[in-house]
Amino acid sequence: MDTAAVSQPATSQAVAREPVAFDPAAGSTAVVRLFAGFAGFGAGSVNLAVSSSLFAGPDGSGDSAQVVFGVLAGLWGTALIGGTVLALSRGRIPAPGLSLVMLMVAAAVHAAATIWRGATGSSLSLSHLTALLLTLMMVGSLAWLRRRDRRLGRGKVNGVDDGGAPAAVRPGRLLLGAFAGAVLVAGIATPGLAASTAGQFAVPHGQHGQDSGPVSPFDHNQSGEHRH
Numbered sequence: 001m002d003t004a005a006v007s008q009p010a011t012s013q014a015v016a017r018e019p020v021a022f023d024p025a026a027g028s029t030a031v032v033r034l035f036a037g038f039a040g041f042g043a044g045s046v047n048l049a050v051s052s053s054l055f056a057g058p059d060g061s062g063d064s065a066q067v068v069f070g071v072l073a074g075l076w077g078t079a080l081i082g083g084t085v086l087a088l089s090r091g092r093i094p095a096p097g098l099s100l101v102m103l104m105v106a107a108a109v110h111a112a113a114t115i116w117r118g119a120t121g122s123s124l125s126l127s128h129l130t131a132l133l134l135t136l137m138m139v140g141s142l143a144w145l146r147r148r149d150r151r152l153g154r155g156k157v158n159g160v161d162d163g164g165a166p167a168a169v170r171p172g173r174l175l176l177g178a179f180a181g182a183v184l185v186a187g188i189a190t191p192g193l194a195a196s197t198a199g200q201f202a203v204p205h206g207q208h209g210q211d212s213g214p215v216s217p218f219d220h221n222q223s224g225e226h227r228h
Contacts, residue, residue: 030178036141040084042189043134047077049196128194
């Protein structure tokens with residue numbers, strides 16, 4: 001009998017039965033990365049809502065500065081959503097150093113816009129405040145991930161920052177973190193979306209496809225146009 005042929009399947013079975021080693025530290029990293037992803041989707045959506053408001057809302061005066069701000073907000077919102085999809089699909093944040101700097105600049109812009117819009121009485125001040133909070137959540141998450149990777153000696157592949165490569169994580173912990181992050185981000189993003197032009201013209205829940213009936217004063221926006 002060939003002893004080598006007998007020992008090889010036995011060795012393969014022994015290796016296959018070894019339990020997967022979960023890294024406790026990787027669980028926190030994965031949850032924070034997922035939390036930053038939800039915040040990225042929320043911030044991107046609010047920026048797109050701000051962009052549409054600058055073009056079509058009551059605040060849209062049609063001047064050149066308004067158009068430029070609308071284009072920049074739309075491009076930034078698209079970049080946030082695209083970067084978030086890329087980060088979640090690859091399990092790592094692309095160019096984390098550059099991303100952190102850009103997010104800090106965006107936070108400063110939203111802070112200034114919140115003060116300016118608040119002074120003029122515009123409803124977009126709430127949208128900018130929401131985008132500011134979501135952006136700060138991303139900044140905090142990204143800074144935490146970079147600091148943790150440096151402390152643990154990770155995050156470098158051939159001298160290049162990999163944004164925190166994924167590791168084995170317990171599914172239950174990841175699911176709980178995903179649920180908490182989704183609820184928190186939705187609670188913050190919803191008021192900002194509602195304050196935009198898209199939110200002001202949205203049909204109330206339960207009235208889609210129904211006859212609107214008599215016109216109510218509450219069915220008009222500030223310009224006196226009926227909501228559809």
